[in-house]
Amino acid sequence: MEKFKIAYLGGGSKQWARTFMTDLALSEGLSGEIGLYDIDIEAAIRNQKIGERINKNPKTLSKIDYVVYERLEDCLKEASFVVISILPGTFEEMRSDVHAPEKYGIYQSVGDTAGPGGVLRAMRTVPIYEEFARKIKEVCPNAWVINFTNPMSICVKTLYDVFPEIKAFGCCHEVFHTQTFLCLVLEKELGIKTTRKDIYTDASGVNHFTWITEAKYKDIDLLKLLPSFMDKYYEEGYYEYFDRFQFRTDCFAYGNKVKMDLFKRYGALAAAGDRHLAEFVNPHWYLTDPKTVKDWKFNLTTVDFRINQMKERIEESILLAEGKKEINLVPSGEEATDLMKAILGHKVMISNVNLPNQGQCPQLPLGSIVETNCIFEHDQVKPIVSKPLPLAVLNMVEKASNNIDTLYEGIKNRDLDQILACFMNQALCSSLSLEDGKKLFKEMISNTEDYLLPYFPNLEEYLK
Numbered sequence: 503m504e505k506f507k508i509a510y511l512g513g514g515s516k517q518w519a520r521t522f523m524t525d526l527a528l529s530e531g532l533s534g535e536i537g538l539y540d541i542d543i544e545a546a547i548r549n550q551k552i553g554e555r556i557n558k559n560p561k562t563l564s565k566i567d568y569v570v571y572e573r574l575e576d577c578l579k580e581a582s583f584v585v586i587s588i589l590p591g592t593f594e595e596m597r598s599d600v601h602a603p604e605k606y607g608i609y610q611s612v613g614d615t616a617g618p619g620g621v622l623r624a625m626r627t628v629p630i631y632e633e634f635a636r637k638i639k640e641v642c643p644n645a646w647v648i649n650f651t652n653p654m655s656i657c658v659k660t661l662y663d664v665f666p667e668i669k670a671f672g673c674c675h676e677v678f679h680t681q682t683f684l685c686l687v688l689e690k691e692l693g694i695k696t697t698r699k700d701i702y703t704d705a706s707g708v709n710h711f712t713w714i715t716e717a718k719y720k721d722i723d724l725l726k727l728l729p730s731f732m733d734k735y736y737e738e739g740y741y742e743y744f745d746r747f748q749f750r751t752d753c754f755a756y757g758n759k760v761k762m763d764l765f766k767r768y769g770a771l772a773a774a775g776d777r778h779l780a781e782f783v784n785p786h787w788y789l790t791d792p793k794t795v796k797d798w799k800f801n802l803t804t805v806d807f808r809i810n811q812m813k814e815r816i817e818e819s820i821l822l823a824e825g826k827k828e829i830n831l832v833p834s835g836e837e838a839t840d841l842m843k844a845i846l847g848h849k850v851m852i853s854n855v856n857l858p859n860q861g862q863c864p865q866l867p868l869g870s871i872v873e874t875n876c877i878f879e880h881d882q883v884k885p886i887v888s889k890p891l892p893l894a895v896l897n898m899v900e901k902a903s904n905n906i907d908t909l910y911e912g913i914k915n916r917d918l919d920q921i922l923a924c925f926m927n928q929a930l931c932s933s934l935s936l937e938d939g940k941k942l943f944k945e946m947i948s949n950t951e952d953y954l955l956p957y958f959p960n961l962e963e964y965l966k
Contacts, residue, residue, distance in 0.1 A: 506534040506846070509581035509642070511634060512588035513538025513570070514545025516815035518650055520552060520822075522585065523566070524831050525839040527556045531848065532564035539570075539577035545816075546570045551823035561831045574634075578641040583842060586634060586657070587650040590627040591953050593812065597805040598949035599623055606942055608930050609789045611777035611802050614652040615710045616902065617930035620781075621909060621921065622946050624656045628913040629957040631657050635664035646845055648673055648838055649856075654709040655871040655906045656913075658856050663914065671883055672856030673838055674873070676774035677705050677712055683742040683758055684717050684724045684771075690734070691727040694719070703773070705854045705874055706863055706888035707899045708906065710778040712854070712873045714771040715889045725771060732762050739799035749799050753807055757799025760788050768895050776800040782902055785930045847880035855883070862887050865896050870903045901929075916957070918947075918964050 513519055519538070526532060536553065538546040553568035571577035578584065599619035600610050613619030638647060638661075647670035649657050658672040681698035688694050688701075696719060704716040717724040739757020741748045748755040760776035764783075772779050777800050780788040788798045795802055821827035837853050844851045856873045862885035863872040875886040891899060905924055912920030925931060926939045934942065944965055947954060955961055 506532075506582040507537060507580050508535070508583045508585055509537045509539065509577045509645070511539050511574070511577070511584065511586045512651070513549055513577075514540030514542040515549070515587050516545070516812060516819055518587040519549050520819075521834045521836060522587075522838060523549070523553050523556055523568075525834055525836060526566055527559070527562040527564060528831055528833055529839045529843065530563040532843070533566065534582075535567040535569055537569050537571050537577040537581065539572075539574055543570065543572060545819070548819045548823040552819065552829070555822065555825060555829055556831065559829055559831055574637055575641055578637055578645075581642045581645045584638060584642065584645050584647045585650070585838070586631075586647065588630065590623060590630060590651070591950060593805055593809050595626065595950040595953060596623070596808070598946055600803075600805050602946050602949060603930075603942060606934060606938055607791075608785065608934075609791065609795065609802055610930065611780055611789065611795065611800060613781075615654070615778065616781040616905075617928050618925060618942065618946060620653050621925045621928065622950055624653050624909055625913055625921065625947075625958075626950060626953045627651065627653065627657060628660050628910065631660040632664050635661045635668065638668060639665040643667065645669070646842070647671075648841070650674075650838075652710075653906075654856055656910050659858075659871045659906065659910050660914075662858050663910070669883075671876070672709065672871070672873075673836070673841070674709055674854075674856065675836060676710060676778065677703070677714075677854045677873070678835065678837075679742065679775060680714065680761070680771065680773040681717075683761070684714075684719075686740065686742045687727050687731045688719055688722070688724060691731055692722070694722075703875075704889050705773055706891055707773075707873055708871065708903050709856050709873050710774045711782045711899060711902050712773040713891055713895055713899070714773045715891065717771065725765075728762070728765055728771070732766070736762050749801065753801040753803045756801070759799040763787075763798075768892050770892055770895050777803065781930060783898065783929055785932065789930065841878050844878035845881060845883070850877065850879045852877055852886070857883070857885055860885055864888075865890060866900060866903050867907070870907055872903070901927075916959065918958065918960065 540546040550568040550570050557565045599622045600613035603618045610617050610619050649672040651657050654672045661670045701719045703714045705712050707713045739759045741755050749757045756776035760779050764772045859870045859872045862874045874888045877884045909924040922943050925943050
């Protein structure tokens with residue numbers, strides 16, 4: 503029985519923590535401790551109680567001790583793994599991130615990675631991650647660090663810049679969904695049913711704007727099946743999970759029409775959900791206005807929806823913690839637990855994660871955070887060199903990558919003018935005049951001022 507300690511930063515999470523705890527419980531041969539650290543200690547205590555109930559579930563294969571820590575240093579002490587899943591700020595700050603730009607005709611379907619919302623979220627996130635990296639270096643320098651927080655690329659970049667020897671990677675499930683979409687294509691075109699773990703994809707790019715240039719099931723080229731599939735389903739859209747038309751009622755679902763349109767244009771398959779992809783390209787393609795969004799079979803996720811969803815999750819957490827609701831243990835399909843077991847030496851596996859570019863993306867700058875396949879084995883994560891991207895795709899990915907690097911340097915140096923320049927260089931900001939861009943930038947900073955003032959000493963002067 504393998505014993506270890508996991509420090510979970512953001513241990514009061516209402517979604518990811520429970521997902522992670524469930525997957526650990528269903529994974530055989532593990533034991534040890536999860537340390538739960540959160541600025542919302544009541545939420546961490548609820549997750550502790552939920553974890554204790556999971557341990558009593560007859561389906562549980564690995565029982566874990568759940569311990570709540572009030573100090574970050576204590577949580578990190580003797581950790582073999584550090585998992586980070588936080589919300590930088592509150593939903594009121596995110597309300598500004600997503601909705602303030604709408605008065606300038608800028609619509610965002612997610613608002614946490616690219617576009618004006620992604621820039622402001624990064625400004626709140628980087629200082630927090632600087633502190634995380636310093637504490638990990640001081641307390642548990644040999645721990646493996648798994649990041650789930652968005653904006654993914656800039657979080658991972660911060661960790662490595664502050665602590666270059668850190669052993670960190672970023673996990674995102676967007677490529678998994680695209681692999682499931684390819685399984686749907688295989689079933690509809692050839693009648694073959696399989697799961698995403700039975701297909702191979704070559705992924706390359708930056709998080710939420712990763713591209714698949716090769717996809718195979720055994721000796722079947724899945725990308726060659728796409729034109730026929732699109733002839734049948736492009737106009738009406740096809741969501742790969744549950745109900746084909748779930749995007750009509752579920753604001754997180756989409757019809758893959760954006761993905762299929764990009765494939766028509768470039769011959770490579772964009773490997774993220776349509777809501778993310780639309781934010782990296784010309785806003786007049788897919789995000790002109792709410793009607794255009796509906797025509798492309800995806801949705802604008804409002805912050806009001808997120809707030810209501812969070813209230814429901816908190817209510818559910820209370821019921822689960824108090825034993826008033828049954829805990830149903832079902833595997834999530836995420837891979838973090840499997841990746842940890844590979845690092846512990848239980849298996850060897852390949853998965854896509856986010857790491858500094860060591861040459862695995864030969865077309866992008868060294869040191870930039872890229873998402874590619876990697877080999878996971880005992881105490882090692884080794885990137886696999888990806889296939890070249892088509893030139894037109896590379897141009898878009900390179901711009902996104904450069905924006906991430908430029909934005910990080912601006913935040914690191916607390917240089918608001920450099921951050922503004924990156925803000926204006928976002929694809930979604932392309933129609934802003936310089937005057938309107940600066941006005942919007944200052945307004946959005948003002949709306950999240952309480953979180954930025956401790957880290958940006960010149961902020962008040964800048965806003966005058």
